[in-house]
Amino acid sequence: MNRQIITIWAIRLALLGGLLAVWEGGAGILFDPYFVSRPSEIAEQFWGLLASGRLFYHAGITVVEALAGFVCGGLAGTAVGILLGRNELLGRALDPVILIFYSLPKIALAPLFVIWFGIGIEMKVILTGTIVFFLVFLNTYTGVRGVSRELVAIMKLMGARESDLLTKVVLPSVVTWVFTGLKLSVPYALIGALVGELIAANRGLGYLLSDAAGQFNTSGVFAAILAIIILAVLLNLAVREFERRMMPWQAGQYDREMSI
Amino acid sequence: MIPRPKTETSVGAPPQPSGRGVRLHSENAVTAQLIRFEGFGKSFGTAKAPMVATRGIDLEIARGEFITIVGPSGCGKSTLLNATAGIFAPTEGRVLYGGVPVAGYNQRVGYMTQSDHLLPWRKVDANIALPLEIQRRPKAEIARRVEELIELVGLTGFGNSYVSQLSGGMRKRCALARLLAYDPDTLLMDEPFGALDAQLRLAMQVQLRNLCTRLNKTVLFVTHDIDEAVALGDRCVVLTGRPGMVREIVTIDLPRDRNLYRLRSNRQYIAATDHLWSLLAPDAAREEGEETP
Ligand SMILES: Nc1ncnc2c1ncn2[C@@H]1O[C@H](COP(=O)(O)OP(=O)(O)OP(=O)(O)O)[C@@H](O)[C@H]1O
Ligand SMILES: [Mg+2]
Numbered sequence: 001m002n003r004q005i006i007t008i009w010a011i012r013l014a015l016l017g018g019l020l021a022v023w024e025g026g027a028g029i030l031f032d033p034y035f036v037s038r039p040s041e042i043a044e045q046f047w048g049l050l051a052s053g054r055l056f057y058h059a060g061i062t063v064v065e066a067l068a069g070f071v072c073g074g075l076a077g078t079a080v081g082i083l084l085g086r087n088e089l090l091g092r093a094l095d096p097v098i099l100i101f102y103s104l105p106k107i108a109l110a111p112l113f114v115i116w117f118g119i120g121i122e123m124k125v126i127l128t129g130t131i132v133f134f135l136v137f138l139n140t141y142t143g144v145r146g147v148s149r150e151l152v153a154i155m156k157l158m159g160a161r162e163s164d165l166l167t168k169v170v171l172p173s174v175v176t177w178v179f180t181g182l183k184l185s186v187p188y189a190l191i192g193a194l195v196g197e198l199i200a201a202n203r204g205l206g207y208l209l210s211d212a213a214g215q216f217n218t219s220g221v222f223a224a225i226l227a228i229i230i231l232a233v234l235l236n237l238a239v240r241e242f243e244r245r246m247m248p249w250q251a252g253q254y255d256r257e258m259s260i
Numbered sequence: 261m262i263p264r265p266k267t268e269t270s271v272g273a274p275p276q277p278s279g280r281g282v283r284l285h286s287e288n289a290v291t292a293q294l295i296r297f298e299g300f301g302k303s304f305g306t307a308k309a310p311m312v313a314t315r316g317i318d319l320e321i322a323r324g325e326f327i328t329i330v331g332p333s334g335c336g337k338s339t340l341l342n343a344t345a346g347i348f349a350p351t352e353g354r355v356l357y358g359g360v361p362v363a364g365y366n367q368r369v370g371y372m373t374q375s376d377h378l379l380p381w382r383k384v385d386a387n388i389a390l391p392l393e394i395q396r397r398p399k400a401e402i403a404r405r406v407e408e409l410i411e412l413v414g415l416t417g418f419g420n421s422y423v424s425q426l427s428g429g430m431r432k433r434c435a436l437a438r439l440l441a442y443d444p445d446t447l448l449m450d451e452p453f454g455a456l457d458a459q460l461r462l463a464m465q466v467q468l469r470n471l472c473t474r475l476n477k478t479v480l481f482v483t484h485d486i487d488e489a490v491a492l493g494d495r496c497v498v499l500t501g502r503p504g505m506v507r508e509i510v511t512i513d514l515p516r517d518r519n520l521y522r523l524r525s526n527r528q529y530i531a532a533t534d535h536l537w538s539l540l541a542p543d544a545a546r547e548e549g550e551e552t553p
Contacts, residue, residue, distance in 0.1 A: 153347055154377050156365040158391045158442055168390065172381040249381045249422045 037218040045223040054208070059227055062205040065121055065193040066235070069128025070185060076129070077136030078178050082170065085144025086162075102138060106131045107191070110199055119200035128192030135188060136181035143177025144170060176250070179243045186235045190228065205231070294358060294446065294478050295321040295344060301352030301503075302339050313339045314504035315352060319497065323445075324476040326469070328489040330540065331499030331507075337482040338374055339504070341448040344480060345371045357446075370444035372452050374482075376435040378423045384434050385410065385419035391442030409437040412467060414460060429455040436464070440471070446478040454484065465492055466520050473516055486540065490514075490532045491523055498539050508539060 020039045027033040033041075049055035084091040084098075110127055117123040151169050160168070197206025205228055212220030244250075301315035314336030321327055329337050342348060343355045346366040355362045357369075370391075378387050385406050392402045410419050413433040423431060432455045439447060453461045469492055472479050483489050489496045496510045513528040523529045 148377075150373075150375075150377055151379065153365065154371065154373070155390075155394070157345055157367060157369065157371055158394050159367045160394050164394050168393070169379070172379070247381070249383075249424070 033218075034216075035218060037222050041219040042222040042226065045217075045219045046226055049208075049223055049227070055227055058203060058205050058208045059231060061121070061203045062190075062193050062197065062228075063231065065124040065196065065204065066128055066189045066231075068125045069130075069192055070132050070182075070189040070235075072125065073129035073132030073189075074136050074178075074182055074185065077133040077138075077181065078140050078174075080133075081137045081140025081178075082144055082166070082174065085141045085147075085174075086166070086170065091141070091145075098138075098141075102134055106134065107195055110195055113196075114200050124193050124196030124201070124204075127196045128189050131188045131192045132182075132185040135185045136178060139177045139181030139184070140174055143174040146177075147173050175247055179239070179246070182239050183236070183243075186239055187232060190232055190235070194228070292323050293320055294323040294325075295319075295480075296356040297340070297343075297353065298356065299353030300340075300343065300350050300355055302336065302343060302348070303351045310351075312503040314499070314502075316505050317353070319506065319509070321478060321480070323478055324472075326472055326479045326492060326494045327481065328493035328496045329480065329482045329499065330484065330486065330489045330496060330536065331504055332501045332540075333484075335499045335502050336504030337499065338450050341371065341450055341480055341482065344446070345369050345448055368444055369446040369448050370439045370442055371448040372435050372439040372450060374450040376423075376431045378431060378434055378438070380423050382423070383419065384415060384421055384423065384426070387423065387434055388437045388441050390438060395442065405441060406437075409441055412440070413437045413464070429457070429460070432456065433460075433464075443475075446480070447472070448480050450482045451484065452481070453488065461488075462520065468492070469518070469520060486533055486536045489536060490529055491518075491520055496532075496536065498536065510535060510539075 022030075023036070024039050027036060027038045046055075084094060106127070109130065113123045113127050117126055147170055151173075152165060155165055155169055193204065194206040194209070197204035198210050201207045205224055209221060209224040209228075212218075212224055297317045297319040300317040300319075301312070303310035303312045303315075305311040313334075317340065329340065331337055343350055344357065344362065344366065346362040346364050349363075357366055379390065382390070388406045388409055389402050392405060397405075406419070410416055413436050415430060415433055415437065418426065418430065423434065426434065432452060436452055439449070453464055456464060465488065468479075471477065481489075481492060483492075490512055493512050494516070496512060498507045498510060499505065500507045510532060512532050514523070514526070514532075
């Protein structure tokens with residue numbers, strides 16, 4: 001088992017090293033560094049951004065936008081998903097509205113949000129929140145609809161009230177779905193924040209990106225992308241950890257040996 | 261088969277060799293009628309192409325009575341319990357509980373279903389605590405009750421496991437503990453002991469029978485095991501193959517406080533099992549090679 005892990009990591013490092021070596025050595029021979037830059041230059045730019053504190057400043061802004069949108073959209077999506085999922089009449093009545101908004105690529109709303117909310121941080125939070133809302137809402141809604149009717153019947157026989165059903169059956173069986181929605185949302189939350197910054201902003205990683213691109217500074221663009229990747233990975237890890245804590249019985253599932 | 265356990269703890273009075281004069285109910289038992297099926301029938305599927313599960317069931321059950329139900333697989337045994345619990349309405353006839361037709365979930369019954377329906381996100385102790393939490397009992401009382409019940413069903417040491425970490429029989433026992441936790445008037449039990457080993461099964465049978473006699477519980481108990489049907493029941497309802505109808509209601513001539521450990525040599529017990537075998541044998545022969553877990 002341990003040997004296997006070591007092998008896996010060796011393969012990963014070899015691949016990464018090979019890629020960087022080809023990139024570094026090939027730049028200027030195989031491809032034009034003007035377009036693809038070089039790992040060493042990107043590292044230098046990245047270090048520069050890091051040392052001057054600009055990276056933290058801009059990344060901080062993007063994180064705040066993405067997180068605020070993520071949390072607001074996630075909470076609202078869960079709440080509305082449960083409400084419509086438990087209230088069949090309302091859910092069915094609103095079906096077309098849900099479908100329309102689901103089909104609409106939310107990014108298309110960005111210009112409208114600029115008009116409504118200006119180019120400040122609010123606009124990015126609202127854009128991100130809207131995107132996350134629909135992903136989480138739809139997953140939660142599906143999950144609530146899929147709650148085992150047998151379990152609900154058993155609970156009602158025991159004399160359960162709606163509040164009991166909600167806290168003891170619906171919420172626990174829906175968390176899996178909520179987290180599926182949340183995990184799906186991480187990249188979209190970043191897209192929301194970044195697109196908002198690309199369209200109109202003078203701060204944030206999106207701004208850093210478009211600023212570098214505007215100056216045809218390929219290394220700067222790659223450095224910004226690197227920062228975005230790191231941010232995305234961190235956000236993903238955070239959601240995973242949160243998920244693990246919220247669903248200890250699932251962790252039990254993974255840990256226990258399979259038997260059927 | 262009921263094995264002879266190593267420890268012969270005497271439970272209840274010694275068995276009476278003669279069934280004569282043994283009444284169905286002991287003096288202190290309330291004998292008022294509690295559940296009544298009147299021409300009960302249930303079909304599934306569409307009105308155009310109905311699948312008749314069971315029909316024409318007439319059955320009266322007194323308070324405090326222990327009724328066992330046997331019959332070939334798919335004859336509507338679970339259907340009877342479901343209707344008593346109010347999971348669905350009859351398509352024919354009616355089901356009365358305490359004199360009123362069952363409408364909606366009947367909260368005076370506790371139901372241990374054929375599949376355990378435990379909550380996978382709760383540990384064993386929390387699963388057993390569920391009905392007590394719903395009744396808003398104080399925390400200390402819940403903890404105490406749960407501990408008692410865990411011991412009663414022999415799950416000591418597993419309170420802190422998730423349901424997915426239990427074996428099939430352990431899940432059944434967890435479901436049984438949950439059922440006993442909420443102390444309803446009537447217990448509906450669908451093959452509760454099917455997955456248990458012989459020793460534990462006998463121990464649980466003794467516990468259940470004692471508990472029900474002591475607390476005057478009414479029980480509808482579905483089983484595939486003829487010995488169990490006789491050992492536990494005051495009366496045994498034998499159903500025909502689908503569509504399930506009452507073939508015979510066998511009154512078991514054993515005392516209410518019978519000693520389950522000593523039944524094997526009891527004449528009434530032997531006579532009743534023989535009779536049930538003869539009733540079910542043709543069906544069993546027809547079903548050969550088919551399901552029946
Ligand atoms: N929800 C349902 N929808 C459609 N048909 C059903 C449903 N529940 C039961 N049936 C049918 O009704 C008949 C009786 O079912 P039931 O579950 O009562 O059988 P049973 O006597 O409990 O059988 P077993 O001993 O195998 O548990 C079966 O033929 C089954 O196919
Ligand atoms: Mg059944």
